[in-house]
Amino acid sequence: MNTLKLVRLVAWSSIAILTAAMLYLLLAPKPDSGSGVAGIGGPFRLAAADGSTVDSEQLKGRPFALFFGFTHCPDVCPTSMLEITNDLNALGDLTKAFRVYFVTVDPARDTAALLKEYTGSFDPRIVGLVPKDEQELAAMARSYRAIYRKVETPSGYTMDHTATIYLMDAKGEFFGSLDSKETPEVRQSKLKRLIAKG
Amino acid sequence: MTTLLPGRARLRASAFALLFSLAVPASLPAPAFAHDYKAGDLQIDHPWSRATPGGAKVAGGFMTIRNNGRDSDRLVGGTFDASGIVEIHEMKMDGGVMKMRALEIGLEIKPGQSVELKPGGYHVMFIDLKRSLKEGESVKGELVFEKAGRIAVEYKIENRGAKSGSDDHGAHKGHGAPKS
Numbered sequence: 001m002n003t004l005k006l007v008r009l010v011a012w013s014s015i016a017i018l019t020a021a022m023l024y025l026l027l028a029p030k031p032d033s034g035s036g037v038a039g040i041g042g043p044f045r046l047a048a049a050d051g052s053t054v055d056s057e058q059l060k061g062r063p064f065a066l067f068f069g070f071t072h073c074p075d076v077c078p079t080s081m082l083e084i085t086n087d088l089n090a091l092g093d094l095t096k097a098f099r100v101y102f103v104t105v106d107p108a109r110d111t112a113a114l115l116k117e118y119t120g121s122f123d124p125r126i127v128g129l130v131p132k133d134e135q136e137l138a139a140m141a142r143s144y145r146a147i148y149r150k151v152e153t154p155s156g157y158t159m160d161h162t163a164t165i166y167l168m169d170a171k172g173e174f175f176g177s178l179d180s181k182e183t184p185e186v187r188q189s190k191l192k193r194l195i196a197k198g
Numbered sequence: 199m200t201t202l203l204p205g206r207a208r209l210r211a212s213a214f215a216l217l218f219s220l221a222v223p224a225s226l227p228a229p230a231f232a233h234d235y236k237a238g239d240l241q242i243d244h245p246w247s248r249a250t251p252g253g254a255k256v257a258g259g260f261m262t263i264r265n266n267g268r269d270s271d272r273l274v275g276g277t278f279d280a281s282g283i284v285e286i287h288e289m290k291m292d293g294g295v296m297k298m299r300a301l302e303i304g305l306e307i308k309p310g311q312s313v314e315l316k317p318g319g320y321h322v323m324f325i326d327l328k329r330s331l332k333e334g335e336s337v338k339g340e341l342v343f344e345k346a347g348r349i350a351v352e353y354k355i356e357n358r359g360a361k362s363g364s365d366d367h368g369a370h371k372g373h374g375a376p377k378s
Contacts, residue, residue, distance in 0.1 A: 071251075074258035074324075075289055075317050076296045078251050082359045114253045121252030153300040155283045155325055163296040 040174035041066075041166065042143035046103070046136065049116035049128030054101065056172050063175065063194045064099045066166045068146045070106035071118045076163045077102075078122075079180060084165060085123040087178075087188050094195055100126045103140060105148035105161045107131050167191070170198040237349040239267025240307065242341065246354045246363035247324070249333040257281070257331055258289075259322030259339070259353055260315045260363065265307040271345045273322075274304035278339040278353070282326035289318060304344065317361060331355045 045055045065084065069077035081102070088095040102119050104110035107130050110118075115128030131137035141148055146162035165178035167190060175194050178187045235242040245261040259278065265271055276284040286301045305320055307313050315321050322341075331337065336352045343349070356363060 071254055072256050073296075074256045074287075074298075074321065076291075078248070078254070078358060079317065081251070086359075117253035118251050147295050151297075151299065153287075153323075154285055154302065158287075158298045158300075160295055160297045162294055163291065164294050 040145050046129040049112040061170050063169050066101045068103050068105050068161050070104050070159050071110050081122045101129050103129045105159050167194050235351050237346040240346045244363040245351045246356050249358045250331045255327050257324045262314045263307050264312040268309050270308050271343050272304040272306050275342040276340050278324045280337050281324035285323045287323040288320050333357045
């Protein structure tokens with residue numbers, strides 16, 4: 001009888017421990033994630049191409065957009081930046097204080113000066129961010145669940161990278177994303193909702 | 199509702215007629231700019247590229263290559279007056295990730311096939327741009343094929359948002375995007 005009780009006790013305790021462990025794994029926040037939807041985004045502090053520092057703490061209260069790219073990018077980066085420029089312009093005064101952060105995944109080639117010239121040729125509301133080293137870039141990409149990878153080419157290298165435009169709300173939490181395949185109307189209505197939500 | 203249709207249809211027809219009458223004169227000068235090249239069995243239609251943002255060191259070259267012959271050929275390289283290096287690349291979106299690869303053995307153009315080099319797909323990659331590309335200009339270059347050899351072409355530089363060589367200028371202009 002005692003043995004049976006002991007076995008039962010051990011069995012039930014194991015189940016309890018296993019359940020607790022599983023619940024913890026399922027529900028506990030991952031250390032590198034923000035508190036937003038699907039854990040996309042999180043605190044950051046990066047050098048901006050204009051010499052200032054952008055700290056996500058100071059962005060609280062202001063929704064923003066964020067993109068990972070690089071200037072040696074023939075297609076998706078200039079197209080995305082042009083599209084969002086057009087969207088911001090189409091929304092007029094509403095987007096006056098809105099910022100789009102362009103985080104370079106190629107800090108080795110994208111100096112602050114180059115990135116400033118590049119984003120400046122689209123719109124002054126697009127701000128280049130330059131991670132100071134590989135660790136800073138890796139942490140930023142991890143936090144946004146973004147992928148980047150250096151790929152050799154015959155004459156040098158190019159970068160694979162996540163080409164999503166992240167929309168982050170005033171709390172710094174993930175609100176949604178913009179896609180080149182969407183019509184300007186759809187993108188602009190998302191931006192409008194984001195700015196209205198704050 | 200149905201009684202309205204004939205009127206609407208007529209309106210639509212006249213709108214089309216108006217558009218057509220506007221479009222035809224506009225397209226008349228096109229033959230003067232006819233922009234295709236032949237080398238052996240290959241025909242190259244409308245090579246074009248885009249105006250580049252400030253500081254950009256790369257750009258993509260696009261066109262359609264048709265092989266009217268019986269043998270396969272391969273685009274293996276080229277030159278571009280405004281850049282030091284030319285490679286043949288393929289771009290793909292893979293689950294939200296932009297991936298670009300150099301086609302080390304070039305791009306095959308099979309007999310009877312038309313291959314389109316376009317944004318988001320195959321392109322001639324201009325690397326180490328010596329200067330920015332400006333909308334409206336033409337830039338000389340060459341295409342190098344395994345069999346057809348070297349072909350001199352001119353790339354028309356379209357606006358920065360152009361999705362194709364000529365058809366959607368209106369869609370991306372005039373939104374106030376500053377030109378570099």
